[in-house]
Amino acid sequence: MTRRANYALVNFMELLGEDADDLDTPWAEFVGDRTEAHAFEIPADDPTEGFVQLQAYDVSEFGHEIVVNGEPLSGFDIPPAPGWQCWMDSITGTDLVGGENTLRIRRDAATDDAFVIGTATVHWKEPVE
Template sequence: MGTHATYATVYVGAHLGPSDSSLSLDWADDVGDVTDEYGFEVGTDDPRDPFVGIQAFDVGEYGHEILLNGEPLSGFDIPPNDGWQHWTDAVTGASLIEGENVLAVRRDEGTDDAFAVGTVRVHWKQPAGAEDAAPSDG
């Protein structure tokens, strides 16, 4: 049986940073050190080769984490970059599961860095005929 690629798109729209910092972004909600959890569906019990693409703005430090189902991805998740970047990271150290999954972004509290996250897209391959992903209302 073959596979096909699929993905789930999650709009985060969050400004992460210490309480005394602000990037003054009208499209991003100030969330402090961690975003809410955003739900998405995986339609297979065999997700293969998963990776995450994240839009981030004005990241100044290493150490911030992408969390999948409460577990941080291994390695560094979002590297420093002035202005906008789109970063892709393999899903290692965490797993996708069939059904409801959750995604969050956590700021390294040991820094005074402030940055914003726009959209995150989670990609994976699944056996042909498995149900495609759909963002949840969660």
């Protein structure tokens, strides 16, 4: 079966932290310990080889999670780095499905870390008809 690559862009612009004043980012909406569950569509059945590219600002701690379709990805998801970073993570521990999927980021509330999630791109391969 022939497959092609496809993707969906998910725009967050959300600040995760204990307080809305944790970072000077007035353009980001404060959401507390987790982002909204952003929906995106996969226009084909049987998506495979999924991965997420995530843009994050000022992450200071390990332990935050990328959650796809209600399930956290396995392993550590977002490494600490000052300023803006772009991180890629394989979708493991859950599956993408044809139709509606969701993407959410959860902050490790055991830390005092505050960071912004900018955008994410979810990639997959799908069958070509």
